[in-house]
Amino acid sequence: MNIILTLMAVFAKVALGAFGGGLATIPFIHYELVVARPWLTETMFRDTIALAQMTPGPIALNSATFVGYRLGGFWGSLWATVALVGTPILVISFLLWLMSLASKKMRSRIDRFQKALRPAVAGMLVVAFWTLAKPLIPxxxxxxxxxxxxxxxxxxxxxxxxxxxxxxxxxxxxxxxxxxxxxxxxxxxxxxxx
Amino acid sequence: MQRLWSLFVRFFRIGAFTIGGGIVMLGVIEAEMRALGELSDEEIADMIVLATAVPGPIATNLSFVAGRVLAGWPGALVSVIGTSLAPFLTILFLSSIILRHLGNPWLGSFFLGASAGVVVVVGNSLWKMIRTAVDGFPQAAAFVTTAVLMLGFGVHPFIALGAGALISIAGESLRGSGEGESA
Known part of the structure; x- marks a missing residue:
């Protein structure tokens, strides 16, 4: 049971950091699963990302399913995926509620926020690139x-x-x-x- | 009930057959929403803004929002499950196979080759992002800050992202007030 809860907590965190979509999640996944806790070796991480990209579905979702299965069997994969998909949904639900209160202003605020975030997301992509490219350098x-x-x-x-x-x-x-x-x-x- | 089922099937198809990651799914879901003919362009644009601004997989976020607009909370739930189901089952199936063949050199080389491809894909994406998003001093500062904090200092990605975001947002509002004054 413990591993399941930890899996959920970790992937909830990954989900919350995943601004800017798919590839920008790579540093979060790497940090939580390789650096912060020794769940995956660098090789396993590399394989996870490769698998997640080759198959249909968002990279973060696939990673959650794969890592969840690896560490906690079927239930691990299910709950890790639920945590990853469900956490942002809670945020969305909250925002939807906010938007129902003051929609137009909220909308443009959200839009500007998202656009302002993009340079930082680009920074994340650099980290993702380096994390993946470094092992290939002799x-x-x-x-x-x-x-x-x-x-x-x-x-x-x-x-x-x-x-x-x-x-x-x-x-x-x-x-x-x-x-x-x-x-x-x-x-x-x-x-x-x- | 019929409505929910057709929604589920629609999103299941999208989840199962859309290869290409978040952005592609965004386009596909957007096209499907337009094809449905039930939503105005503005509503669709709002949905996309919401789904992309929020952290998390764009595909599932967008499915949730679209499902919510089309059929309330049940619709939202059904749409998310629809989008996620095929990838989930696929990976589950592949995982059980992979885990049984972990030491296999062929499998290892397969993934090693794949990682070369992944580097290229991420590199291209990175380049595109830099070209579109880093178009001014505050943006460049944010970009460099995030990257350096993580690569140089090993801080938690949240902190790096947050720092970069703060710089970028601060830069944006300064620029805004600057223009306001000169106008």
Whole structure:
């Protein structure tokens, strides 16, 4: 029971920080699940985000379901998801009530607030980017053999970047992730650290 | 009852087949609301403002608001569940498989490859966001503050976000009052 309650508390927090949608939640998920408590290793975190992005549904929702299942089975996944989806709904309900009291003024206030938040959200995205990109940067030079997997990954990043400029992938970034995953799968022998 | 069911089905379809994350879902839900023909453009715009200003997944927030407007609180509940159900079941199913094959090198390489793609997707999104949102000094200050607080000082994301937001909002209102004075 304890794990379920903690899961709910953590994902309620993640939900409340998720201004600006999907990708901006990544630093919150990372902080709560990797930094603040050792629930996920960096590798597990990376896999969670990848899985959450490849499948339909908001990234935060998918993360909650996955992590919840990992740590608390079916009920963990259910209640973590409920906490993530439900907490903002409470906020919305409150705002809806406020809006029913003074609608036009409230609306423009909310709109301005949201627009004002965007530079900070951009800051969050930088953090998200760095959290995800840092592990891919080679840290020590041991030998070319050891470096091969890392260089392969960097090359993959480069290829993905080029492809992402194409029109098809602009509309469906999930495809890039899926294709990159398949490439990774095919290169399994090459990616094993010797 | 019939109304609630059709609402549920509508949002279930959106949740199940919309690939592309929050912004795409926003567009899809908006299109569906227009197609319904029951809401004015202004009402739809209000819904979107509310759903995006509030923290949390845009898709479920918007589903909740739209469902509420269309069919009251039951409608809201039904719409949120509809949107969330397919992703939830999908991940549940995949999770049970993944957890059984955790040490598998093929699975590991699969996700490793995926993470390369994710870096690119996040990078592109970041670049787009910087180009549109950081268009002035207070915005740049807010942006840098949030990033530095987290990356340099490891503060809780809430604090970093809050600090950046304060700077940005302060900058906005200063700019507003400045223009007021010169006018």
């Amino acid at each position: 840290s020590r030079f041991e030998s070319f053999r050891a470096l091969a997997p890392e260089l392969l990954l960097l090359a993959l990043v480069g290829v993905c970047f080029v492809f992402s400029r194409l029109k098809l992938f602009r509309s469906y970034p999930q495809l890039i992730i899926l294709l990159a995953a398949v490439v990774g799968l095919c290169c399994t022998p090459l990616l094993q650290v010797p």
